Structures are given as structure tokens and as C-alpha cells.
Amino acid sequence: QDSKPFGIIERWKQAIQFSKDPTIWVVLLLDEIGLAERSIHSPLNVLYHLLEHPEITFIGLSNWPLDAAKMNRVIMCKIPSVVRIDLGNIVKNMCQNKQKDLNPIERMTLKNDIEVLVHVFNRLSGTKTVRSLTFGETNVLGNRDFYALIRHYLEKRQSLHESFEGMMRNLGGYKGKEYQSSLTNILQKMSGLRIEQVLEKMNTWGALQCIKANLNDIRCRHCLLICEKQHSWQLLLDHDILPYSDVVFLFESQFPADLIATTNYDYLHKVINCMETGRTVVLFNLKAIHECLYDMLNQRYQIDRQGYY
Numbered sequence: 351q352d353s354k355p356f357g358i359i360e361r362w363k364q365a366i367q368f369s370k371d372p373t374i375w376v377v378l379l380l381d382e383i384g385l386a387e388r389s390i391h392s393p394l395n396v397l398y399h400l401l402e403h404p405e406i407t408f409i410g411l412s413n414w415p416l417d418a419a420k421m422n423r424v425i426m427c428k429i430p431s432v433v434r435i436d437l438g439n440i441v442k443n444m445c446q447n448k449q450k451d452l453n454p455i456e457r458m459t460l461k462n463d464i465e466v467l468v469h470v471f472n473r474l475s476g477t478k479t480v481r482s483l484t485f486g487e488t489n490v491l492g493n494r495d496f497y498a499l500i501r502h503y504l505e506k507r508q509s510l511h512e513s514f515e516g517m518m519r520n521l522g523g524y525k526g527k528e529y530q531s532s533l534t535n536i537l538q539k540m541s542g543l544r545i546e547q548v549l550e551k552m553n554t555w556g557a558l559q560c561i562k563a564n565l566n567d568i569r570c571r572h573c574l575l576i577c578e579k580q581h582s583w584q585l586l587l588d589h590d591i592l593p594y595s596d597v598v599f600l601f602e603s604q605f606p607a608d609l610i611a612t613t614n615y616d617y618l619h620k621v622i623n624c625m626e627t628g629r630t631v632v633l634f635n636l637k638a639i640h641e642c643l644y645d646m647l648n649q650r651y652q653i654d655r656q657g658y659y
Contacts, residue, residue: 353386353393358400365406377407382644384412394420432493437468441500448504463510467503470536471496474521474529490524498571505569510540518555519563562591565630572647583634592632598624602635614639621646 361378369376380386386393394416401408401423408424415421432440441464449457475491499520508515514522514537522533538548555563564570577583583599586592600617603609617639624631625646633639640647 353389354391355393355396358386358393358396362400362406369406375407377409380408380410382412383410384414384416385641387412387416397423434468434472437471437493437496438465440497441468444497444500445504463503464500466510466540467496467499470517470540471499471521473536474532490526490529491521494571495520501569514541514551514555515563518552519560522552522555522560523557558585558589558591561586562589565591583632586632592630596629598629598631600631600633600636602638614642618642 358380365376365378368374383394397420401420410416410424445460445464449460452460471491475496499516502516502520503510506513506516517533517537522530524530534545534548534552537552538545541548541551543551561573561575564573575582587594598620600620603613617633617636621631621633621639621643623629
């Protein structure tokens with residue numbers, strides 16, 4: 351969202367330089383180009399003349415439409431939303447290796463459980479909220495929540511009727527009244543328990559318990575905690591979810607001396623050091639560096655001699 355026109359022009363010129371080598375086929379990819387559309391610097395306006403007679407191949411990925419003047423200069427490919435049958439096919443591919451070690455009865459049980467999970471996700475995925483970190487109304491759940499739920503179920507092999515851990519860790523984070531009511535009703539039908547028993551199990555996997563389980567799961571996604579109070583991070587220490595030692599806390603600073611670009615570079619350097627040494631790092635109100643962590647948050651790691659970073 352802080353993109354500027356000269357940044358796109360610079361990348362375009364670099365791509366043209368590489369294209370002069372006949373052995374290289376250059377493609378310039380702008381990922382999340384829709385975010386740049388919302389920048390106050392209007393960086394995408396430079397595409398008007400760059401795309402008139404482009405010398406290189408250009409691809410832009412966006413989660414929402416750009417203005418018509420830009421889209422008229424390219425071939426637009428719209429990917430429709432994933433429907434229930436698509437989710438079922440994706441899950442089948444995820445379960446292929448797992449099914450090889452199962453007997454026919456276990457395979458049938460797995461198939462039935464997966465159908466239940468697909469149904470649950472479809473019921474909940476239509477819930478929307480305007481209180482989000484994105485722009486305007488948005489879905490509470492995304493497809494990655496569903497994939498994480500399936501991975502959790504395949505790895506833990508917990509019965510859907512006995513444990514609500516996977517549901518609460520991957521689908522139970524939004525505390526909207528309507529959403530929680532729908533989730534409670536779905537879990538009641540799925541488990542066959544009384545409403546009081548369902549609420550008791552859901553309370554067993556409250557926010558702090560889910561956070562602790564996520565931090566102890568090395569295959570888990572990164573945690574995003576949306577807090578209402580400035581001191582909420584202290585709960586992670588008070589409830590022994592994080593130790594006082596071996597954890598790095600990075601806080602936003604509003605001191606004039608810290609409102610410079612080098613401060614953000616310092617934050618990024620500390621994050622990289624924590625990843626290389628395996629330490630937990632907590633970022634508080636550091637929105638300024640979130641875009642720099644795009645690959646890390648998507649768990650696209652590079653490998654060095656010591657491991658992932």
C-alpha cells in the first residue's frame with residue numbers, strides 16, 4: 351500500500367535489461383497488485399503507458415478488480431470462488447497418501463469425516479464482518495483455514511465427535527455472536543452432544559488454549575492475534591504461553607527518532623535473526639513492515655546450511 355510509481359518503473363526497466371539476453375524469457379509479476387491500487391501515491395497509473403506497447407511479458411495478481419482503464423490493457427482471467435465440489439476434490443488429493451495405510455473401514459470413516467468438515471466449512475464461510483484488518487466487508491474464513499483444518503485432522507487423527515481442537519483452532523477464532531451461535535449449532539449436530547456439553551468443550555479450547563497449541567505446533571501457520579487492549583500481549587506471559595526468556599518482543603515506536611526507514615530495517619533484521627536462531631518473535635502494531643514479510647507469512651522459506659530462514 352506504500353508502493354510508489356518509481357518502484358514499478360525501476361522493476362520494469364530491470365526486466366527489459368534481462369530481456370536483452372536471448373536465452374532468458376522475462377516475466378514481470380506484480381503480486382497483490384490490488385493493494386497498490388489503494389496507495390495514496392497511485393503507483394499503477396504508470397501502467398497506462400507501460401502496457402500500451404509492452405516489451406516484456408507482464409502478469410498482475412489481484413484479489414479484486416482494478417479500474418477498467420487498466421484492465422482493458424491486459425487479458426483478464428477471473429478465477430471463480432471455490433465451490434463445495436472443488437473443496438471435496440482438493441481434500442481427496444490431500445488424503446491420497448494417507449489412505450494407502452488405511453483399511454476399507456478406516457477409509458470409509460475418513461471419507462465421511464471429510465464430508466462433514468466440508469459441510470461445516472461451507473456453512474460458516476458465508477459469514478461476513480466489517481470489523482477486519484482489510485478494507486470493508488470481508489469473509490471471516492478463507493480457504494487456507496479449511497486446508498489447515500484438514501491437515502490438522504489428518505495429522506492428529508482425532509475423532510470429530512470426541513475432540514473440538516481442530517475446529518476451534520482453525521474455525522473458532524471469530525467471536526461475532528451470530529458466527530459463534532452457528533458454530534455451536536453445527537458442533538452440536540456433528541457431535542450429538544447436549545448444548546451444555548458442546549459449550550463446555552468449546553470453552554476448553556478458548557483463545558489462550560488455542561494460541562498455546564498453535565505455538566507448540568511446528569507445522570502451524572503464524573498466529574495473528576487481534577486484541578482490543580494495548581496490554582493484551584502481556585497475557586501470553588502471565589499465562590505461561592510464552593516464557594520470559596528466549597522471546598523477542600518488537601513494539602511500534604512513535605518517538606520522532608524512530609519514525610525513519612532505518613528503524614524498519616532494524617526490525618526486519620531482528621525478525622530474520624529470530625528465524626535463523628529458532629526464537630519466537632512477537633510483533634506488536636508493526637504494520638509498517640508487514641508487506642516486507644509477505645513470503646515469510648506465506649511460509650515460503652529459503653534454505654541455508656543451518657535450516658530454514
